[in-house]
Amino acid sequence: MKITDQPTIARYYQALLARDASYVGSFVVAVKTTGIFCIASCRARKPKLENVDFYSTIKDALYAGYRPCKVCCPTENASAAPALVRQALALLKAEPKRRLSDSELRQRGLSPASLRRWFQQHYQMTFQSFQRMYRVNLALTELKSGRALLDTALDSGYQSLSGFNYMLRQITGASATQQQERGMIVMKRLTTPLGPMFVCASERGVCLLEFVERRALETELAELQRRLGATVVAAENTHTEAAEQQLGEYFAGQRQRFELALDTPGTEFQRRVWQTLTEIPYAQTRSYQQQAERLGNAQAVRAVARANGANRVAIVIPCHRVIGKDGQLTGYAGGLERKRWLLAHEQQFSD
Structure with missing residues (x-):
């Protein structure tokens, strides 16, 4: 969301001038003259107030067409706790x-x-x-x-x-x-180059991996608690630890395939779609049409798209590798810029 409240803008601009690290994560500032966005503590030369826009999240700045600053590296550091x-x-x-x-x-x-x-x-x-x-x-x-x-x-x-x-x-x-x-679903916050994520796991395996600002996150957690008969608590177990380690290796270009136990409740059709997603090779893409054909029903394109959208385990179940039939990037819950980044990242480290 673009911030328009003038008192808030004035306060954030003063925090930017002071390089106040306590504001890191509260906003990102986009510089209209350069097309980049920064976090509050950035060491770069400060722009004039009339040349900046303030956004609530990195995702908002990316959607607005801005790219990350190479000095403060906001996608890596904005999510780090001060x-x-x-x-x-x-x-x-x-x-x-x-x-x-x-x-x-x-x-x-x-x-x-x-x-x-x-x-x-x-x-x-x-x-x-x-x-x-x-x-x-x-x-x-x-x-x-x-x-x-x-x-x-x-x-x-x-x-x-x-x-x-x-x-x-x-x-x-x-x-x-x-x-x-009742069962227990443990939840841990992770830092990634694309912003913070929540990883959740039951005793059986990882059941959710999402960017923290996803609007449907609260609904997804409620649905998981209902389906698994469990309570979400802020903690960790061996599955969240494994997810954090393997996700770090993925972002470092050292892992192309995840080896995590998963606990993903859904309809039989959804589980088949999610399984088919995991079969898309690293650094490659498939269209919704191709995915439907692999499931044996070429007419089920829309149903496949809906099941993709219901995927709660981002990156590990790689719905970012599914694109439009014309080769264009289509909807992604984490935002199209993140989808573009993930595909480019995999291309960079493919064999």
């Missing part, structure tokens, strides 16, 4: 069951306002809400591992099971006993 966020997360992980108040954050030289802004931008919640969810997720993990319910409740700071159950119902919609019977 130092104050890394420090706050380190404090949280060191003592996950202790609440960090705003006054304590200030005593440690951390700005609660900057943390709030960054977490609202990247997680759609405040840092205090993130802390609360982190403690809930830790409790759920302990319950899943077989720890006694009363011990988990008391260790989480609750004086009774009723208070603990009330908190779980408010946040997850299920009691502690119900949570013990």
Whole structure:
């Protein structure tokens, strides 16, 4: 989204002049005279205010036709957490069951306002809400591992099971006993050259890999929870660790085929389409028509396109390799510029 609110533009421009790293991820600035876009902390010479546009995300700037700055490398660095966020997360992980108040954050030289802004931008919640969810997720993990319910409740700071159950119902919609019977989907945020992504995995395998700003992400997560009978928690397991490693190798040009366990609920037809996607060789493309023909139904082009659009595991299930019959790039949930980048990346590292 292009930012048009004048007070916001004035604040962002001052942050740009000051190279304020706490604003990294809050906006990107596009320079109309050069056609490039940068992050707040860019070291390049600062443009005049009348020569810039501000956008909420990298995707918005790419859609507007701007290309990444070679000085600040926004597609690589805009998604990296700034130092104050890394420090706050380190404090949280060191003592996950202790609440960090705003006054304590200030005593440690951390700005609660900057943390709030960054977490609202990247997680759609405040840092205090993130802390609360982190403690809930830790409790759920302990319950899943077989720890006694009363011990988990008391260790989480609750004086009774009723208070603990009330908190779980408010946040997850299920009691502690119900949570013990449900599955768990762990979710982790990854940094990639194309912007941040969320990877989710059940005990069986990766079930989602999407760019964080995808509009349908909330709907996809709700659908996964329903289909898998599971609760999404901010954590990681062996499947998310493998996905992070292999995705890093892919972006480095060191991997052409993924070897990940997948857990992708869908209709029989959708699963067949997704399987056919994985059979498209690295650095090659297929049309929707060709995909339909490979499935044995040349008339099912639109159905194939819809199933492609329902793919929740980007890159690993490579729907970016499907193009129009005329060779033109067509719809991609991550944006056509990302699709173009992925295809060019694979061409660069193909054998």
